[in-house]
Amino acid sequence: MAVRFPENPILTKADIRPSRPDWVVECVLNPGVFRFEGKTWLLLRIAERPPQKDGMVSFPVMNGAGEFNVMEFQKSDIHLDLSDTRMVGYKGQSYLSTISHLRLVCSDDGVHFYEPTDFPTQIFGQGAYETFGIEDCRVSLIEGIYHLTYTQVSENGVGVGLMRTADWRQFQKEGMILPPHNKDCALFEEKIGDQYYCLHRPSGLGLGGNFIWMAASPDLLHWGRHQCILHTREGWWDSARVGAGAAPIKTPEGWLEIYHGADHHHRYCLGALLLDLNDPSKVLARSHHPLLEPAYDYELTGFFGNVIFTNGHVVKGDEITLYYGASDEVICGATLSVEAVLEQVLKDAGLAAPRS
16 A cells, blocks of 8 residues: 655665764654655654774763763673663663654655755754653644654653744744653644644553543643543554554545554554544544555664654645654655545445545
């Protein structure tokens, strides 16, 4: 159903300069996507750390003053846990093995991207709630303003931050809008009735799980009326966690949301949901089979392999141009038909095909 770009991967870590000369780029991940001034833009997540020495592991952490401290441990230390390449565990404390910031690139053709010289292109974490970095930004255009929802990571936990811009030169930071533990926040790009809506993913510890929730807001800052709308499915491709992709796509049949799901082996695929137009907490249909799943070498192997993850797309008519991170290391693209996705998801739910 999805047609991958023949040029995939379209961006690798070799294409991105590090933010400072004494660090290296380890991962290029999960871009927010938008159109601006006639171009396609990606807001990449760039994960960096110092070059690794033999027998050692080191990673940066930002302090409250905005300065970076590098922590370093011997790999032979019995207190060190490196079982997940994304994490470093030490004496019961968890850290990230890299620190992430957001990087802006643009393209005239949607395939070949470059870092512009006339825009500020790097957005770094700031303050006590972003000391481990900022990640996985979604971009929603609402009433002429670009709204950026992103993951804030620190020793205090993982929450959702919001910033806004009209021109991509000046940004208004609104702080944390959903407290820990929460991520994968995608804003609907218009009001439904008199409320704004978002999808988000709090994580259940013990009771509950990694499910998709919905919330409403009068102003995009204060969120309430939280409802759990989508659970994982044991034995399926989305058995361990589910989370929203980018802003839902409005269609005559309902709001179409491309979401990610992972199984207990940490294999990430993409599927689709259809939500009611007037009450988006109602799930009308859901994919039985993935729209896109790891199949090519660049999706199967990398910093954290067997992963396809999206939080950005561009929609023009019936065509969705989807940008995704693969294996936590490269950026790829694919195209899908809105009508074909709707037809498949409705068929899976035993409902009638969309009206042409």
